Amino acid sequence: MSAVDQVLQFLSDQNRPFTPNDILQGLNQKLGKSQIVTTLNKLVEQNRVIEKNCGKQKIYCVAQKSSALGTSKETTVLEIERQNSSLALKLKDVEDQLEKKRAQLRQFEAKPTKNQLLQKKQDLEDEIKQIREQLKAYPEDTYDKTAKDKIEREYRAVLKEYNKRRKMCTEMVDAIFENYPKTKKHLLQEIGIETDDDVGFKVKVQIK
Structure with a gap:
């Protein structure tokens, strides 16, 4: 033949x-x-x-x-x-195209989850808030400024990573949604992603 x-x-x-x-x-x-x-x-x-x-x-x-x-x-x-x-x-x-997006999503899901980052971020915010409350009872020159700076650096790093992953997640979901037949809310529920509004999360501590 x-x-x-x-x-x-x-x-x-x-x-x-x-x-x-x-x-x-x-x-x-x-x-x-x-x-x-x-x-x-x-x-x-x-x-x-x-x-x-x-x-x-x-x-x-x-x-x-x-x-x-x-x-x-x-x-x-x-x-x-x-x-x-x-x-x-x-x-x-x-x-x-859908299979490529699914592969990208699987790769993204293998990284720390958004909820894990949110929890770590919340823990750091609570720790910083407690330290600031403690600092009010002491003169400026008596607290450990090194420890405070370290905690604030860790907080900034986590906040930066959280914002980065939030942006990646949003872009990924938007890309999949282009060819998705249902609503965006249904898509988020199907792949198991919760938004900040869903979990009632807000950034409470701002560091200059």
Whole structure:
């Protein structure tokens, strides 16, 4: 069986879009990648396969055939098949983008959670507040300024990290929400993210 026949048979049997790498694996590497790409280009020129650019890669789907009897009904069927092929290509593109966002989300979730950072931040705020209350009973030159500066540095570091992760989380959620069919509130509930408003959190201590 020729390379053209093998590639066309694979696409026809599967009847959905594939990248050259997908076809390479699907054929158990019986053909080289360059041979597959050359074959796909030839099939596209013959209008037997549809090509679609998806970001940095191309995907291919077999063109649906219809009997050429010239009737209006057959013309409509052919147009529907073409639309189905186009929609299948778009669906493949959206699925690829969604999988990338999910991978980014999994990587983000492996880091300390927002609630953990909030708790650490709250603990530091409480500690600073207690120290300031204690300092009111002493002259300026009697308290340990070094300890105070250390705590404030730790607080600033945690606050900076919290703001950084909050921004990352917001950008990630916004990116996923672009292709999400439901509301943003439902998306947050589905992936288990709580906002500051949800937990009643506010920054209470400001350090100059």
